Amino acid sequence: MIQAKTGWARARRHFQLLGVLVALLVFAAVGVPQGASAAKKPKEPKDVYLALGDSLAFGYSQKLLNEHEKEGDPATAFEHGYVQDYYNAVDTGGKIALINLGCPGETSASLIGPGLVAKIEADGIKGVTGEAPCAYHESDRLPLHDEYGGPGKSQLEAALAAIAKATSEAKTVKAITLNIGPNDILHYLAKLESEAKAKGAAKVESEAKALVAAKVKAITEQEVEAYVIEQVIPQAYGESGGAEPAFREDIARDAAAYSGAHRAALEKLALEDGVAYNAEHKAELAEEAVRLGEELAAKDAAELEAEGVAFVTTEIEAHVAELFGQILTNVRGIVTELKKSAPKAKVIYVGLYDPYGSLLEEGVELKPGFRTLAGLFNTEAKTLITAKKGIKGCFTDPATVFNPGGATEPEALQKFTNMANTEEYEGKHDGPDIHPTPLGYEEIAKQIETECKF
Numbered sequence: 001m002i003q004a005k006t007g008w009a010r011a012r013r014h015f016q017l018l019g020v021l022v023a024l025l026v027f028a029a030v031g032v033p034q035g036a037s038a039a040k041k042p043k044e045p046k047d048v049y050l051a052l053g054d055s056l057a058f059g060y061s062q063k064l065l066n067e068h069e070k071e072g073d074p075a076t077a078f079e080h081g082y083v084q085d086y087y088n089a090v091d092t093g094g095k096i097a098l099i100n101l102g103c104p105g106e107t108s109a110s111l112i113g114p115g116l117v118a119k120i121e122a123d124g125i126k127g128v129t130g131e132a133p134c135a136y137h138e139s140d141r142l143p144l145h146d147e148y149g150g151p152g153k154s155q156l157e158a159a160l161a162a163i164a165k166a167t168s169e170a171k172t173v174k175a176i177t178l179n180i181g182p183n184d185i186l187h188y189l190a191k192l193e194s195e196a197k198a199k200g201a202a203k204v205e206s207e208a209k210a211l212v213a214a215k216v217k218a219i220t221e222q223e224v225e226a227y228v229i230e231q232v233i234p235q236a237y238g239e240s241g242g243a244e245p246a247f248r249e250d251i252a253r254d255a256a257a258y259s260g261a262h263r264a265a266l267e268k269l270a271l272e273d274g275v276a277y278n279a280e281h282k283a284e285l286a287e288e289a290v291r292l293g294e295e296l297a298a299k300d301a302a303e304l305e306a307e308g309v310a311f312v313t314t315e316i317e318a319h320v321a322e323l324f325g326q327i328l329t330n331v332r333g334i335v336t337e338l339k340k341s342a343p344k345a346k347v348i349y350v351g352l353y354d355p356y357g358s359l360l361e362e363g364v365e366l367k368p369g370f371r372t373l374a375g376l377f378n379t380e381a382k383t384l385i386t387a388k389k390g391i392k393g394c395f396t397d398p399a400t401v402f403n404p405g406g407a408t409e410p411e412a413l414q415k416f417t418n419m420a421n422t423e424e425y426e427g428k429h430d431g432p433d434i435h436p437t438p439l440g441y442e443e444i445a446k447q448i449e450t451e452c453k454f
Contacts, residue, residue, distance in 0.1 A: 045097040048166045049090070049454075050342075051083040052111065052159055052334075053179035055435060056350065056444070057102025058145065059084060061418055063430035069142075078145070080438035082350070083177065085445030090175075090454040097171070099162050100145040101155050103134040107183045108330035110134060113154025120333040123340065128333040129326060130154070156334055163341040173342040175454050178334065179350035181381070184327045185373060192315050196308035200297075204304070208293035212285050220273040224266055228255045313369060324377055328384055335391050347393035348452045349385040350444060351378040353402035355417050355434035358409040366419075374399060394452035401443045402436075416440030 051057050059081020068077030087098045103111075112120065114130040121128060133154035137144050148158035163173050229251060236250035259266060278285065297304065335347055352374040356367030365371060382395040402416050403409060414420040417440055421431025436444065 043095075045095050046171055047096045047174045048162075048171050049087055049096050049098050050159060050162060050173050050176045050338075050345070051087075051098070051100045051102055051178075052155055052176065052338075053102045053350070054106040054111075054183055055102070055104035056179050056441075057081065057083050057100065057177065058104050059102070059441065060104045061430075061435040061437070062428075062433040063418060063421060063423065063425070066425040066428045066430055080441050082436075082441045082444035082448065085442050086177070086448050089445060089449050096174070096454075097166075099159075101148070101158050101162070103144060103155055104136045104142075105183060106134060106136075106155060106180065107131070107187065108180050108327050108334070109184070111155045111180055112330060112334060113152075113157060115152075116154065116156055116337070120337060123333075123336055125329065125333040125336050127326070127329045129330060133157075156337060160337060160341050163338070167341075173345040175348060175452075176338055176342065176345045177348045177350060177448065178331075178338075180331065180334070181327045181377060182352055185323070185352075185370075185377065188323055189312070189367075189370070192312045193308070195315075196311045199311060200304040200308055203307075204293045204296045204300070205289075207296055208289045211292050212289045215288075216274055216277055216285070219277060220270045223273050224270045225255075227269065228258050228266065232258050309368070316369065316373070320373065320376065324380055327377070328380055331381065332384060332391075335385075335393070339391065346452065346454070347385065347391055348448055349381060349393060349395050350448065351381055351395060351397045351399065353398040355402070355413065355419055357403045357413055358405075359413045359419050360410060362407050362410060371399075371403065396444070396447045396451050398444050398447065401447065402440070416443055 059078040061078075061080075064077055064080070071077060081100075081102070083098070083100050083102065087096070090096060091098070109129040109131040110133050112128060112130040113133040117128055117130040132138065133152065134144070134148070136142050137148070138151070146158070146162075148155065149161055159176075166173055232251060232254035236247060236254050239250045239254075240246035331349075338345065339347065354365075354371040354374045356370045357365055359366055378395075378397055378399065382397070385391050385393040385395045402412055404412055416436055418431045418433035418435055418437055421433060421437075423430040
């Protein structure tokens with residue numbers, strides 16, 4: 001009995017010890033990590049990086065859209081933009097929150113939207129324009145990195161709401177990057193190119209129709225001439241007795257006299273014959289006009305292109321100040337509202353580069369004149385953004401990397417843009433595409449990091 005009790009006591013102590021160990025293990029597995037996790041949980045970011053702009057801020061490329069359109073998740077599909085690269089570089093300790101409002105295709109007017117024009121003008125920036133916001137999301141129904149807060153909301157409205165929310169949470173918007181303007185310029189150039197093509201097409205069509213009209217006129221003149229000869233043959237035969245060459249000479253003389261005496265009637269006859277011929281051969285003449293137009297377009301292609309370039313160049317020279325003035329007025333309005341809501345934020349404006357530069361051959365631009373436009377715009381934008389009595393922001397110029405000029409430019413454009421991309425995905429072309437490659441986006445981010453400290 002004593003031995004049994006001793007054995008039981010020993011066993012009970014073992015079970016008690018086992019129970020303690022189990023309890024410790026359970027505590028270690030459940031209780032301790034919860035407490036430890038709570039202790040190590042990272043603090044809520046106190047600083048905010050707010051990104052606004054077009055497809056570059058979004059991180060867009062046609063290649064990525066083709067590959068991920070079905071998934072529709074920009075958070076994973078479009079993670080190679082300069083915004084994400086810059087954020088990764090500056091947020092080394094999880095202290096910064098990123099809000100990326102970039103929208104592919106955005107213009108300076110659509111970034112503002114129609115609802116803020118009156119407010120911006122009331123704040124002293126006159127002449128701003130607003131249009132329907134972010135067609136990429138509103139019309140195409142494609143997702144954004146961060147939503148705008150409801151249908152019809154513009155990017156700027158979303159930005160101001162984000163700043164207000166951050167302020168209410170005692171967070172500070174430390175940096176705001178903005179790139180906008182290229183789509184304004186591209187839309188303007190597309191409009192001019194469309195007008196130039198329309199003028200060329202109208203010229204060719206007019207010339208083709210003139211050739212067809214000349215053909216119909218020649219046919220009706222022959223018919224009228226045959227009619228006149230028919231009328232004077234009896235008289236000429238009576239005069240010459242049908243002997244040649246007198247007979248032919250008399251016909252010619254009598255026909256001329258008959259035409260002079262019956263001019264009005266013959267003109268009416270020619271008109272009636274022409275109308276009748278056009279009606280009878282309508283389809284045939286239309287096809288001939290198209291054929292002649294194509295032949296003229298092919299034959300005069302170089303001349304038409306030269307005329308188109310001259311038209312576009314003239315229009316740009318006449319209206320570029322107006323175009324840039326409007327874009328920069330909108331930019332001033334955008335930044336004014338942002339700085340008013342987030343006065344401590346550092347505004348960083350990313351300028352333009354020329355994707356249509358010397359891609360294949362040194363000194364041969366794909367779209368002559370675009371580089372000049374980009375350079376002029378960058379100069380004006382830099383003056384606006386960095387003015388000591390104005391915005392006091394920072395300006396970066398990607399053209400210094402993407403468009404170095406000389407023999408190195410083709411390599412730079414092929415490396416940093418998708419303009420030389422000849423790949424396809426499920427039958428859709430990945431290029432040529434003006435947007436940067438992942439490496440190109442990295443270069444833009446490096447430039448921001450180097451020149452515009454967070």
